Amino acid sequence: MLLAKTIAARLILVTVLCTALVFALVLGVVDYRSQAIVEAEAAQSARHLAQASVYRVEAVLGAVTKTTEGLARTLESGEIGDQELRTLLRRSVESNPEIFGAAAAFEPAELGGPERRYAPYYFRSGDKISSMQLDETENYPLHDWYQIPRELGRAQWSEPYYDEGGSKTLMASLSVPFYSGSGEQRRIRGIVTADIALDWLTKTVDAIKVLDTGYAFLLSRNGTVITHPDAARMLNETIFSVAEARDDPAMRELGRRMIRGESGFAPYLTFKEVKSRLYYAPIPSTGWTLAIVFPEAELFADVRTLTLTVTAMGIAGLLLLAGITLRIARSLTRPLGELAAATAAISEGRFDVRLPSGNAQDEVGALSRAFRAMTIALREHIRRLVETTSAKERIEGELRVAHDIQMSILPKMLPLLPQRAEFDLHAAMVTAKEVGGDFYDFFEIDDNHLCLVIADVAGKGVPAALFMAVTKTLLKANAKAGRSAAEILGKVNDEIARDNEQSMFVTVFCGILNLKSGELVYTNAGHNPPVLMRRGAAPEWLPGKPQLVVGAMPAIGYCSSSIVLERGDRLMLYTDGVTEAVDLDGTFYGEQRLLQDVAHTSGSVRDDVAALITAVESFAAGTEPADDITVMLVEFRGPGLE
Amino acid sequence: MNIQFRDSAGVTVVAVAGKLDALTAADYETTMKALLADGKTRCVVDFSELTYISSAGLRVLLAAAKSTKAAGGETRFAGVTGNVLAVIEMTGFNSILSLHDSVDAALGAM
Numbered sequence: 207m208l209l210a211k212t213i214a215a216r217l218i219l220v221t222v223l224c225t226a227l228v229f230a231l232v233l234g235v236v237d238y239r240s241q242a243i244v245e246a247e248a249a250q251s252a253r254h255l256a257q258a259s260v261y262r263v264e265a266v267l268g269a270v271t272k273t274t275e276g277l278a279r280t281l282e283s284g285e286i287g288d289q290e291l292r293t294l295l296r297r298s299v300e301s302n303p304e305i306f307g308a309a310a311a312f313e314p315a316e317l318g319g320p321e322r323r324y325a326p327y328y329f330r331s332g333d334k335i336s337s338m339q340l341d342e343t344e345n346y347p348l349h350d351w352y353q354i355p356r357e358l359g360r361a362q363w364s365e366p367y368y369d370e371g372g373s374k375t376l377m378a379s380l381s382v383p384f385y386s387g388s389g390e391q392r393r394i395r396g397i398v399t400a401d402i403a404l405d406w407l408t409k410t411v412d413a414i415k416v417l418d419t420g421y422a423f424l425l426s427r428n429g430t431v432i433t434h435p436d437a438a439r440m441l442n443e444t445i446f447s448v449a450e451a452r453d454d455p456a457m458r459e460l461g462r463r464m465i466r467g468e469s470g471f472a473p474y475l476t477f478k479e480v481k482s483r484l485y486y487a488p489i490p491s492t493g494w495t496l497a498i499v500f501p502e503a504e505l506f507a508d509v510r511t512l513t514l515t516v517t518a519m520g521i522a523g524l525l526l527l528a529g530i531t532l533r534i535a536r537s538l539t540r541p542l543g544e545l546a547a548a549t550a551a552i553s554e555g556r557f558d559v560r561l562p563s564g565n566a567q568d569e570v571g572a573l574s575r576a577f578r579a580m581t582i583a584l585r586e587h588i589r590r591l592v593e594t595t596s597a598k599e600r601i602e603g604e605l606r607v608a609h610d611i612q613m614s615i616l617p618k619m620l621p622l623l624p625q626r627a628e629f630d631l632h633a634a635m636v637t638a639k640e641v642g643g644d645f646y647d648f649f650e651i652d653d654n655h656l657c658l659v660i661a662d663v664a665g666k667g668v669p670a671a672l673f674m675a676v677t678k679t680l681l682k683a684n685a686k687a688g689r690s691a692a693e694i695l696g697k698v699n700d701e702i703a704r705d706n707e708q709s710m711f712v713t714v715f716c717g718i719l720n721l722k723s724g725e726l727v728y729t730n731a732g733h734n735p736p737v738l739m740r741r742g743a744a745p746e747w748l749p750g751k752p753q754l755v756v757g758a759m760p761a762i763g764y765c766s767s768s769i770v771l772e773r774g775d776r777l778m779l780y781t782d783g784v785t786e787a788v789d790l791d792g793t794f795y796g797e798q799r800l801l802q803d804v805a806h807t808s809g810s811v812r813d814d815v816a817a818l819i820t821a822v823e824s825f826a827a828g829t830e831p832a833d834d835i836t837v838m839l840v841e842f843r844g845p846g847l848e
Numbered sequence: 849m850n851i852q853f854r855d856s857a858g859v860t861v862v863a864v865a866g867k868l869d870a871l872t873a874a875d876y877e878t879t880m881k882a883l884l885a886d887g888k889t890r891c892v893v894d895f896s897e898l899t900y901i902s903s904a905g906l907r908v909l910l911a912a913a914k915s916t917k918a919a920g921g922e923t924r925f926a927g928v929t930g931n932v933l934a935v936i937e938m939t940g941f942n943s944i945l946s947l948h949d950s951v952d953a954a955l956g957a958m
Contacts, residue, residue, distance in 0.1 A: 640870075643903075664903040666870055709911035713903070713939060732939035754940030758910055782903070832870075833902075 213542075214535035221531045222524055229520045233513065240509040245483065248505055249471040252416070252485030252498045256469075259414055259422065259496055260489050263407060266304050267363075267491050270380055273302050274400040275361065278384040281310060281398065288326075292337065295328040298400070299335050306330055306377065306403045311346050312396035313356075323347070329401070352397050355381040363492045366404055366432045368441060376404040376432075376440070378492075408433045411496070417504040420482075427493040429461045439477065448477065460484070464495040474499065541570050545577055557585045604668050608641040611671035612834075615678050617647055627846045628721040629656065632811040633838035634819055636783075642834035643670035643712075644781045647678055652687045654721050660733065660779040660838055661714040664755075673710050677702065677756070681716070691716040691729040692764035695756055699731070699764070702757035711757035715779055722845050724771040729764050731756045734782055734797075737804055741774035745804050748777065771842040776811070778804060783835035784818070787826040795825050811839040850897075851879050859958055860888045861951055865897035868905035876905070880912035889921020892954040896927025901935050913945065922946075926954040 277298055280286070286294070291310055298308045307329025314323050323341035330336075340346050347353070355362040361382040369377045381399045385392050407424070411433045414422035424432040429444040445461035448454075452475075460472055467488040474484030476499060483500040544561075551559035561578050616635065633646050643663030651657050659681055663674045677698065684697045695716055702710070715736060717728035728748070730736075732755030736748040750767040771777070780800070787795040803821045807814040815837050822835055849872035850865045860883060868876060883891065893909075895901075901909070913923045924946040928936060936942050948954035 662903060664907040666904070709907050709914060711903075711907065711910065732941075734938065752938050752940050754943050755906075758941070759944055786902075 212535075213539050214532055217535045218528050218531045222528050225527055226520075226524055229524070233516055233520065236516070237509065237513045240512065241506055244506060244509055245471070248483060248500050249485060252471065252500065253469075253487070255414060255416070256422075256485055256487040256496050256498055259410065260487055262410060263489055263496075264491055266402075266406070267380075267489070269302065270304050270400055270402055271361065271491060273298055273305065274308070274380050274382050274398055277308065277310070277400075278382040278398045281384045281395070282386065292326055292328070295326060296335055296337070299328045299330060302400075304402050304406070305400045306375075307401040309340055309399050310396060311340060311352055311399065313394050314347060351379050351381045351399055355383050355397055356394060359383060363427075365426050365428060365430065366441065369401075376408065377401050378404055404432065414498060416498055416500055418501075419480075419504065420498065420500050422496060422498045424489075425461075425464055425495040425497060427465060429465055432494065436477070443477075460486075464488075464497070465493075467493065467495075476501075538570055541574055545574060548577070548581075552581060552584075557581065557588075605640060608666075608668045608671035609637060611668075611675055612637065612641050612643075612645065615645055615647075615675050617649070626721065627843060629719070629840055629842055630811050631838070631840045632815045633836070634815050635837075636819060636823070636831065636835040638666075638783070638831045638834050640666045641668075641671050642666060642781075642783060642832075643674055644783060644834035644836040645674050645678055646779070646836055646838050647681065648838070648840075649682065649685070651685055651718065655687065656719045656721055657685045658717045658719060658777075658779065658838070658840060659714065660736075660781065660836065661712050662733065662781045662783075662834075662836075663712045664710060669708070669710070673712065677712050677714070681714070685716075685718075690727050690766045691718055692766040695729050695731050695764045696762065699756045699762050700760055703760035703762075706757055709758070711755040713755050713782075717777070719771070719840070719842070724773075724775075724842050724844060725768055726771055726777070727766050727768045729753065729766050731764060734780060734785060736780070737778040737801065738769070739776040739778065739804065741772065741776075745778075745801050773842065773844040776839060776841045778818075779838040779840075780818075781834065781836040783831070783833040784822055784837065786833060787822050787831070787835065788829060789825055790828050795822055799825070811841050815839050849875060851876065853883075856892075856951075856955055859890045859892055859955055861892045861894055861955075863894040863897065867900040867902075868898060868909075869900060869902040870904040873902075873904045873908040877908040877912065880908075881915070884912075884915055884919060884921075889916050889919045890958060891916065891921070891923045892948075892951055892958070893923060893925050894927050894951050895925055895932055896929065896951075898928075898932050899930075901932045903939075906935070906939060906941060909945070910941070922958065924948060924954040924957060926951040 277294060280294060281291075295308050295310060299305050307327060309325055309327035311325035312323070323346070325340035325346050326337060327340045328335055328337045351364050354364075361380060364379040364381065366376055366378045369375055379399050379401045381397050383397050384395050386395045387393055411422050411424050412435060416422070421435045423434040425445060426432050429446050430441060431439050431443050431445075432441070434440055445464065446458060449457035449461060454475070456473075457475070460474070463470065464486050467490070469485075469487040471483060471485050474482045476482050481502045483502060483505060484497055485500070486495050486497045488495055548559050548561050561574065561581065616633075631648060633648075635644060635646070637644075643665060645661055645663070647657070647659040649657050659678075661674070661677060663670045663677065665673070680698045680701050681694065684694045695714060698714075702712070711732075713733040714731045715728065715733040716731070717726050719726050728750065730748075730750050731753050735750070735752075737745045738748045739745045749769070751765075753764055754762050785795055785797050785800060789795075803818060804814070807817050809817070818837050819835060849867055852863045852865075854861045854863075862879070862883070864876065866872070880891075916923045926948045927950060928947050936945070936947070946954075946957070948957060
């Protein structure tokens with residue numbers, strides 16, 4: 207089943223259905239009106255035709271009536287002898303070709319005695335006029351043609367009848383009564399009759415031809431068929447007998463109207479049951495009815511042809527309309543279909559798909575252009591997203607690189623240096639997300655000297671990490687036996703300060719510990735002051751004047767300080783990540799808190815480093831560490847007992 | 849951080865308020881470079897409203913002072929107190945920067 211799923215199908219269905227409906231309506235109205243017009247015209251021409259025929263029949267019948275009435279009046283005017291009567295009758299027949307025969311039948315009582323009858327009859331027999339006495343052949347006073355006008359007291363046409371006697375033709379008789387006296391004395395004297403042959407009438411009516419097979423017929427006062435193209439029906443059938451046989455009340459009603467002398471136009475089914483229209487009109491003098499039959503098929507043939515032609519044209523037009531609609535709908539929906547396909551392709555990530563051209567100035571074109579703009583915007587958006595993502599990845603990658611550099615330059619804690627009994631050392635670092643630039647180092651310059659370094663490079667990220675690597679390398683390269691910390695830092699400073707366009711610098715604490723004597727020679731180049739923890743005493747700042755950071759200016763003359771560590775004394779080195787850690791209120795961890803916190807520690811160097819870092823981290827809990835937190839703790843144990 | 853300028857007898861007084869750290873160091877550097885480009889090489893930087901300075905801040909401080917000096921100018925610092933002073937002293941920058949108690953004192957020394 208073809209369901210109207212596509213726009214094209216729906217458009218065609220609606221358009222064609224509506225047009226077909228309107229067309230059918232118009233066609234129906236035109237057909238109906240055409241039929242009505244044709245019917246009206248047919249009725250009009252039928253009326254004219256019938257009137258003309260009626261006049262012709264009336265003319266003949268009128269002449270006969272006039273002659274017969276004249277005869278009757280003559281007989282009333284006075285005594286007329288037998289011979290004179292016969293001459294009158296003969297002359298009437300002779301001079302009126304329509305009259306077949308004429309008789310004067312006298313009232314029996316009128317002639318003087320009972321049973322006295324007299325009825326001379328003159329009639330045509332071949333070319334001659336013959337006569338006979340009706341009273342000799344029949345009991346005429348009992349016949350209808352005598353009885354009915356006598357009782358009615360006026361002229362009366364008989365029902366047509368077939369003359370079985372001399373003429374053997376269809377006949378009808380006009381009977382006119384004549385009287386004697388006047389007023390009270392008026393007495394019926396007899397009936398004058400004139401017979402007319404109806405073969406001329408048959409011919410007249412038969413001559414009426416309507417369309418191809420239309421015809422006319424004549425009905426008597428009683429509805430009997432007088433003339434009909436089918437001769438077998440003549441006198442044998444009445445309109446009522448046919449209505450009876452068909453059980454057709456409408457036809458019976460039609461018959462009643464006819465014999466009442468009405469005229470009109472009505473549907474009619476012929477004896478052969480052909481659907482027709484019937485026009486009927488009375489012939490007043492006889493009370494007969496002339497009926498003209500129009501077969502419907504012929505009456506409406508032109509209308510039918512017209513309707514068929516228009517219908518054919520309409521169907522052709524509808525097909526054309528459907529075709530054009532289909533074309534338009536396709537042209538409308540094709541870009542939509544292409545857009546749908548393009549959308550599907552784009553949803554799969556194929557942005558290079560070809561979009562339907564948006565040249566059309568209609569809504570589809572607008573949609574197409576909007577879609578194209580959207581695709582371009584989407585593509586641009588995605589490109590930007592990719593760029594942003596890759597930029598973010600690059601930054602994260604750089605941070606990772608910086609972190610890797612930082613981690614790779616720190617000395618590995620495990621295994622520690624070749625185990626030395628003279629000291630214990632531990633260091634730890636918690637790195638900030640952005641590399642903060644902290645680093646530490648410790649190495650033996652010779653068998654008796656340990657170099658301790660903690661530093662913080664200005665800046666963050668990859669530049670800081672690289673600068674850190676350079677500084678560490680320079681420090682290690684310059685830490686030669688016999689050099690003081692001040693000499694080492696002076697040389698490193700000269701190296702860095704030269705060509706230092708970025709003004710990078712580093713804070714460094716560098717100390718050289720004599721593992722035998724416990725003497726520590728150190729220089730603090732702008733770094734946080736270390737904490738000295740004499741065994742059994744409160745922590746204190748390592749004494750020493752702050753000096754300029756390394757790298758800021760060339761040719762700085764650093765100076766060294768020195769102290770002597772006793773067995774069990776500790777030195778804690780750290781970076782500003784410790785003292786500048788902030789809590790949620792923005793308060794710095796600070797140097798006083800540092801001194802307090804390290805005063806309570808008394809475990810291994812490893813434990814105490816971890817404890818300090820934990821203390822700082824819990825102080826700064828809930829904040830993002832802004833800088834690296836680095837702690838190094840060294841304990842002097844002194845040379846072993848030898 | 850907030851930076852404001854005023855001119856005092858041919859010397860640009862740059863008042864820096866707030867924190868000078870890794871986040872704001874670039875702003876300071878840009879500002880000082882712009883001043884240098886305008887030929888304003890004689891500056892007094894007023895740190896009396898500065899609450900914090902980090903090593904990154906020190907770096908741009910140093911870089912700007914060096915550039916000014918290379919251009920034949922001079923930068924002096926005034927109102928350096930508290931935290932900021934502690935950091936500058938700890939890192940030894942007080943030995944290479946000209947520090948004054950007040951802007952007027954700095955202007956007077958120009």
